[in-house]
Amino acid sequence: MKIAVLSRAPQAYSTQRLRAAALQRGHNVKVLNTLRFAIDLTSDEPDLHYRGRQLSDYDAILPRIGNSITYFGTAVVRQFEQMDVYTPNTANGISSARDKLRANQILSRHNIAMPPTAFVRNRADVRPAIERVGGAPVVIKLLEGTQGIGVILAPQVKVAEAIIETLHSTKQNVLIQKFISESRGRDIRALVVGDRVVAAMRRSAAGDEFRSNVHRGGSVEAIELDPVYERAAVRSAQIMGLRVAGVDMLEGDDGPLVMEVNSSPGLQGIETATKLDVAGAIIDYIAGQVAFPEIDVRQRLTVSTGYGVAELMVHGAVDLVGKTLGEAGLWERDITVLTLHRGVSVIPNPRKHVVLEADDRLFCFGKLDEMRSMIPERRRRRAKVRRLPRQPLSE
Secondary structure, X not given: OEXXXXXOOOOOHHHHHHHHHHHHOOXXXXXXXXXXXXXXXXXXXXXXXXXXXXXXXOOEEEEOOOHXXXXXXXXXXXXXXXXXXXXXXXXXXXXXXXXXXXXXXXXXXXOOOOOOEEOOOOHHHHHHHHHHOOOOOEEEEEOOOOOOOOEEEEOOHHHHHHHHHHHHHOOOOEEEEEOOHHHOOEEEEEEEEOOEEEEEEEEEOOOOOOOOOHHHOOEEEEOOOOHHHHHHHHHHHHHOOEOEEEEEEEEEOOEEEEEEEEOOOOOHHXXXXXXXXXXHHHHHHHHHHHHOOOOOHHHHHHHOOOEEEEEEXXXXXXXXXXXXXXXXXXXXXXXXXXXXXXXXXXEEOOOOOOEOOOOOEEEEEEEHHHHHHOOOOOOOOOOOOOOOOOOOOOO
């Protein structure tokens, strides 16, 4: 396999480990500076040039795109995708994960547990937003911050308002997030590769510091990840479209709270803490995908006119609860059920005798018109009515 590691830091620990792991397994690997690519849109076929010359063929790339070059870096990754070169992290996945607000919006839509978060711009909306996330203390995060930079703990509402007002005056966008007191100074980093967590560590802050980032002096220890945390990490990475990701979670009273999904996780801290060959696991996964790649059915199956993929919720479909898949008549309507999701369980290619339960989710391929007819009319959001205290009747 011929693989390119896209990195501007060839001497960095992560880059060197990935290169060494690829060479150890007999692969041909090059470290290419992301900024030295030129995207060629003049020919009939998508192409790239590197250092002024046409790029040779590669089987796969492994993007290590830094924050400062996200736009150009994702454009290069997108061009590789157009050239049918495999990448574990797509351009869309990288850009979505890099935007903290966008990532929170995507994860919350898929019911991933996270610390209560708000995003406002007008000064008058700041105090209500703080109240909605649970009141002070709150954590204020710059959308563009990394490695703990731009993360501020505000102990009181007035302090939070002053910090946010100052940051807004400098054209900075910030998130307002509930401070999870039970997890103060600690978090979990799970390294997801494909559909599993290959390594996990707990990071603890130094002294009275509340940020646990290793770059802020935090310490690390290897941990055996609870299955609930593992499922949350894998699902978060997959929702973001990432097959190699570092998922940061807080240990809340009710379970994992996902803070961030990192598309270019550093390997030094987690390999040092766990003594595991994380770089090797990444290279092995990429090699397996190049040999037998997964297909994004959302892009490939919609080429047939009138056909596509959709997710059907059983609780919203009429008269399906208690019926078997065969009795539901889906096949007669030219709808094939690819997977059935029930809680945390996934049943691939379910048989017709499987009985449907409330809240089952069916991932289907078939006639779009037929599937649309099974989805009930969208319910409108009901406005929350604020009740005023009852006033005594005047005599």
